[in-house]
Amino acid sequence: xxxxxxxxxxxxxxxxxxxxxxxxxxxxxxxxxxxxxxxxxxxxxxxxxxxxxxxxxxxxxxxxxxxxxxxxxxxxxxxxxxxxxxxxxxxxxxxxxxxxxxxxxxxxxxxxxxxxxxxxxxxxxxxxxxxxxxxxxxxxxxxxxxxxxxxxxxxxxxxxxxxxxxxxxxxxxxxxxxxxxxxxxxxxxxxxxxxxxxxxxxxxxxxxx
Amino acid sequence: xxxxxxxxxxxxxxxxxxxxxxxxxxxxxxxxxxxxxxxxxxxxxxxxxxxxxxxxxxxxxxxxxxxxxxxxxxxxxxxxxxxxxxxxxxxxxxxxxxxxxxxxxxxxxxxxxxxxxxxxxxxxxxxxxxxxxxxxxxxxxxxxxxxxxxxxxxxxxxxxxxxxxxxxxxxxxxxxxxxxxxxxxxxxxxxxxxxxxxxxxxxxxxxxx
DNA sequence: GCCACAAATTGCACACTGTGCAAGTTCTGA
DNA sequence: TCAGAACTTGCACAGTGTGCAATTTGTGGC
Numbered sequence: 001x002x003x004x005x006x007x008x009x010x011x012x013x014x015x016x017x018x019x020x021x022x023x024x025x026x027x028x029x030x031x032x033x034x035x036x037x038x039x040x041x042x043x044x045x046x047x048x049x050x051x052x053x054x055x056x057x058x059x060x061x062x063x064x065x066x067x068x069x070x071x072x073x074x075x076x077x078x079x080x081x082x083x084x085x086x087x088x089x090x091x092x093x094x095x096x097x098x099x100x101x102x103x104x105x106x107x108x109x110x111x112x113x114x115x116x117x118x119x120x121x122x123x124x125x126x127x128x129x130x131x132x133x134x135x136x137x138x139x140x141x142x143x144x145x146x147x148x149x150x151x152x153x154x155x156x157x158x159x160x161x162x163x164x165x166x167x168x169x170x171x172x173x174x175x176x177x178x179x180x181x182x183x184x185x186x187x188x189x190x191x192x193x194x195x196x197x198x199x200x201x202x203x204x205x206x207x208x209x
Numbered sequence: 210x211x212x213x214x215x216x217x218x219x220x221x222x223x224x225x226x227x228x229x230x231x232x233x234x235x236x237x238x239x240x241x242x243x244x245x246x247x248x249x250x251x252x253x254x255x256x257x258x259x260x261x262x263x264x265x266x267x268x269x270x271x272x273x274x275x276x277x278x279x280x281x282x283x284x285x286x287x288x289x290x291x292x293x294x295x296x297x298x299x300x301x302x303x304x305x306x307x308x309x310x311x312x313x314x315x316x317x318x319x320x321x322x323x324x325x326x327x328x329x330x331x332x333x334x335x336x337x338x339x340x341x342x343x344x345x346x347x348x349x350x351x352x353x354x355x356x357x358x359x360x361x362x363x364x365x366x367x368x369x370x371x372x373x374x375x376x377x378x379x380x381x382x383x384x385x386x387x388x389x390x391x392x393x394x395x396x397x398x399x400x401x402x403x404x405x406x407x408x409x410x411x412x413x414x415x416x417x418x
Numbered sequence: 419g420c421c422a423c424a425a426a427t428t429g430c431a432c433a434c435t436g437t438g439c440a441a442g443t444t445c446t447g448a
Numbered sequence: 449t450c451a452g453a454a455c456t457t458g459c460a461c462a463g464t465g466t467g468c469a470a471t472t473t474g475t476g477g478c
Contacts, residue, residue, distance in 0.1 A: 014445060014454070021455095042434065053457050058436060093414060123340070130339040131332070152417045158379035159406040160414045166371030174364045197368040204413040205302060205369045208361045222474055223425070230426095251463065262428050267465060 022060055022070075024050040029067035030111070038068070038122035065128040068115065072129055075112055076136035079103045079168075083140065088147055096164045097198045104187040104194070113176035137165050167197035231269055231279075233259040238276035239320070247277070247331035274337040277324065281338055284321055285345035288312045288377075292349065297356055305373045306407045313396040313403070322385035346374050376406035 011019075028050035032041040043064050047057040061067040083099035106112070119126040141161045148157070171193035179186050220228075237258035241250040252273050256266040270276040292308035315321070328335040350370045357366070380402035388395050 012446080017445085017455080043436090044434085055437090055458070056456055059456080062436080064435095126343065127336040127340050130343055131336050134335065134339055148417070155379060155383045155402060155406055156409060156414070156417050158383065159376045159409055162375030162379050163372035163410060163414070166375045167368045170364060170367035170371050173367065193364060197364055200365060200368055201372060201410075202413045204411045205365070205372070208357070208365050226426080226474085252465090253463085264429070264466090265427055268427080271465080273464095 021050075021052060021056070025052065025057060025060055026067050026070050029064060030071075033068055033118060034114075038118045038125050063124075063128070065122075065124045068118075068125060069128040069132055071108070071111055072115055072132050075103060075106055076132055078106050080136060080139055080143070084143060092144065092148070092160070093164075093198065093202050097195060097202075100164070100168050100194050100198065101191050104191040109187050109190065110181075112172070113179055116172060116176035117180070133165055133169060137161055140165070163201055164198065167201050168194055171197040230259075230261060230265070234261065234266060234269055235276050235279050238273060239280075242277055242327060243323075247327045247334050272333075272337070274331075274333045277327075277334060278337040278341055280317070280320055281324055281341050284312060284315055285341055287315050289345060289348055289352070293352060301353065301357070301369070302373075302407065302411050306404055306411075309373070309377050309407065310400050310404050313400040318396050318399065319390075321381070322388055325381060325385035326389070342374055342378060346370055349374070372410055373407065376410050377403055380406040 025046060029046045032045055032049060041064070043057055044054055046064060046067060047054045050057070057067075061070075079100055082102050083095065086095045086099055115125075115129070119129050141157055144157050144161060145152075145154075172190065175186075175190045175193050179189065234255060238255050241254055241258060250273070252266055253263055255273060255276060256263045259266070266276075270279075288309055291311050292304065295304045295308055324334075324338070328338050346367075350366055353366050353370060354361075354363075381399065384395075384399045384402050388398065
């Protein structure tokens with residue numbers, strides 16, 4: 001019985017080291033972004049601050065922005081996971097509302113808002129974030145395709161998923177803009193906004209309430 | 210009478226040279242992308258091919274991808290212009306449908322589909338395009354805010370505009386994917402898709418027709 | 419036409435990015 | 449304990465993006 005619960009934890013020293021290194025780099029990048037501003041530091045600084053070589057940094061991330069953006073990725077990862085867990089029978093938009101509303105329970109929610117605000121004056125970071133949303137979109141489109149079968153048009157699915165993500169993004173931006181303090185307890189505020197935006201979508205934006 | 214119609218044409222040699230140079234660079238970039246593939250050429254090659262120095266290239270564009278992406282920008286520019294011309298009384302979504310449907314009359318429509326397809330296997334180009342859509346979104350949001358006055362919530366406007374652009378993007382992607390030949394006469398196909406996607410949006414995606 | 423001024427182009431230097439490769443170090447399993 | 453796999457690191461190299469100063473080119477007054 002050397003290995004226990006191999007389904008979820010075969011870490012070993014190697015895996016754990018990689019996880020630690022990855023986290024150390026991401027943390028170093030965030031700390032530098034907070035101190036010097038989003039675009040005002042180099043990869044060398046991140047690497048030195050994380051205690052690894054420049055080359056190792058690039059073994060983990062393609063760019064400084066990607067190291068920052070890993071948190072946004074985890075948020076979208078969570079959204080995709082929750083969506084996949086939802087029962088398949090319900091109307092699609094209700095399922096989406098449930099899934100994206102639940103994402104607000106993610107750890108360190110305040111940091112996500114912070115990164116949103118950072119992207120406002122850092123084009124490279126903004127591009128990285130937009131790219132993250134784009135990749136999430138294609139993954140969700142695939143999941144929805146599988147769920148609905150081949151009877152639904154591709155355009156319907158892509159337009160729907162794109163709109164849902166746009167509304168979620170708008171809700172997060174609105175929330176991040178009006179919640180400058182890194183308050184992790186304001187998840188309810190964000191959830192309310194997401195639900196509101198997606199409800200507007202479900203009603204075809206008929207009333208500008 | 211040395212100058213005629215100074216309202217729209219004070220070009221002079223200077224202005225015209227800049228326009229020509231800009232166009233020469235963009236054309237050179239597109240030609241190289243067609244020949245070698247989107248990410249397989251350098252700024253030096255573009256500059257040489259356009260007959261300018263490397264430094265001059267960077268006076269016009271921030272990156273190779275931006276030089277490619279200028280056409281997508283012009284498309285979005287056209288959309289914004291048409292939207293601004295629409296009468297202000299109509300329902301917002303109808304105005305949007307009219308505006309984005311009309312954009313398909315842009316010159317060299319086939320090239321736009323081509324660039325969409327290129328972005329599929331070139332992350333940098335994709336990011337540049339996403340960034341273009343993002344900037345267009347904020348501009349349209351501003352225009353809508355002015356049109357509707359301050360009585361409407363910010364979240365409503367951003368969610369609406371984001372959804373409209375997502376649907377338009379989905380329509381273009383669908384069209385570009387199923388129209389591999391650079392056929393400039395297929396504008397009607399694209400327009401039909403855009404109108405269909407936006408109609409779905411207006412109905413809250415109720416029927417997956 | 420001439421000339422001073424403004425605007426655009428260019429070469430150069432410099433810091434930084436991103437990647438292949440080979441040598442070194444650390445973990446794994448028998 | 450040890451061979452081999454996996455990870456890290458230094459190095460080299462091509463490419464990017466930008467400030468600066470020198471040069472060329474268009475503009476407008478005289």
